[in-house]
Amino acid sequence: MTPSSPKSRTAAGLPPITAAKVAAAATALTARKGLDGWSVRDLAGELDVYPAVIYHHIGGRDAVLHAVTERVVAQMPCPPADLPWRDWFTEFLCEGRKVLRKYPGVARRLYLAGPTVPSAMRIIDRGVTVLQRAGFGDEAVDIYSYLVGTGFLHVDLEDERAERVEERLAARDAFLAHGNREDTPGLAAMASQLSTRGRTPAQIVKDDEQAFRYIIDLCLDGAETHLG
CATH class of the missing domain: 1.10.10.60 (Homeodomain-like)
Known part of the structure; x- marks a missing residue:
């Protein structure tokens, strides 16, 4: 036009x-x-x-x-500074994911180029401060980068996977073929888990949201080992 x-x-x-x-x-x-x-x-x-x-x-x-x-980024949350550090990052990353998923490609830009826009500065300052107060000391900046970078990277992967729904479903069906085989117990376990996953767009969205929360919990568990 x-x-x-x-x-x-x-x-x-x-x-x-x-x-x-x-x-x-x-x-x-x-x-x-x-x-x-x-x-x-x-x-x-x-x-x-x-x-x-x-x-x-x-x-x-x-x-x-x-x-x-x-x-x-201006639409993403900046949780209260008095939240416990795990709650702060859970809220920021899980609610922030909902914003980023509406704008495919922005998470990748944030991950690759860095969140240098003005609205990101308040979030970064508060997030690092929350970690400092929690007792992470000199590691606060690295822990912040690890948690937020992992979250942004996973959203970027979700953006990519959203364009490959049929491929994902085909891969799921390939694993399901190993459902009851005793000679490949690892694949059988994978098939058992995938059998609970949905096939409709709404179910896939719900599965992705749950997977994101699980990954963030694992990252928070890992970060917690560095306290003190």
């Missing part, structure tokens, strides 16, 4: 374009297509402007991605 005419938006009776509107449109595109699923030209089409308008108000694609990441 391209602008219908070169005349100004004001002359056409259209509201002016602002950086906030560009970021909002890019965030909406990310929710529909994923962070890597659209171009600056696509974004310009959404706004009915020329791509040059995007560059004028925000900058190139990387600047737009930065703005999208900021808007997404």
Whole structure:
């Protein structure tokens, strides 16, 4: 989609374009297509402007991605500082996952490029402080990076797996073929567990949520061994 005419938006009776509107449109595109699923030209089409308008108000694609990441992270929770450290990270990661899953690709950007957007700074400061108060001392920063990085990485994997539902179901069925074989007890155990997993989209979402919580609990258990 391209602008219908070169005349100004004001002359056409259209509201002016602002950086906030560009970021909002890019965030909406990310929710529909994923962070890597659209171009600056696509974004310009959404706004009915020329791509040059995007560059004028925000900058190139990387600047737009930065703005999208900021808007997404701003939706993530920053739990109260007086929560016990395990409760703090459970709430942040599990509720934060729900936000990130709405915007495929943002978790990967956070994991690879680092959460450098303004809204992330308050979260990082509070999370590290919670760990310091809990008694992790000089390891607080490393423990924070481990817990949050693992959470973001797993969400990134969920984003990828969401595009491969049929492949996941086929792999599940392959394991189920080993359900009652005594010569492969490990595979039989895997089949027994997978037999309880759902096949519908709603059931798969529930299974993924439970798996995420289990992984976070394991990470918290591991971190707890470093206390004191």
